[in-house]
Amino acid sequence: MANLLLLAAVILGICGMGWLALAMDSHWKQVRSGLPSPATVRLLRYLGGTSLFISLVFCLAVDHATMASLVWVMLLAVAALTIALVLAWQPRLLAPLVLWLPKTER
Template sequence: MANSWLFLCLAAITCLAGLTWLALAMEPHWKSVHQDRKPERPAQVLRTLGWAGLSLSAVLCFMADRPSMAVLVWLMLLAALAPSIGMILAWRPQLLRVFWP
């Protein structure tokens, strides 16, 4: 359990990436992030990456702690990061280009 903080940090990063990819799979969010250039939006690839990122973050939470705590931590990550992505999309959407340049 000495590396549990590392697993939790990786879980937060993959959860953030997964939620961002799921948001970018939607047309309005894609347009707000890529407003000055118009690359093709690979919606199916973004959805697949998004769900894979969320699944990986859940697995990393389970590797970090016992199952009852891992479910709670994963749900709290979702609850904290989903509004964060929404706020980034509202105020600085160009910051999310890092996830799909």
């Protein structure tokens, strides 16, 4: 069970960083055409922050607070690096994170 919670925390961390990155105009343009609407930007920021918080909760459920916070900070670093490398080499791989959003422009 602990391994599944940690795996879920990693997946949520990567998705959260991806959503936070896609809330920026420059990264959105790399993945989709046009610009996101202000409501879409707010939604992506909310999703990103919420998923990172839930990943922290999952880490806390697996281990005591000092170890869980260390694991979570390392998870954030790995997730940020992963998203940065995906944006540098294959930004279209992040498209499934916003597949359900309409292609709106500001």
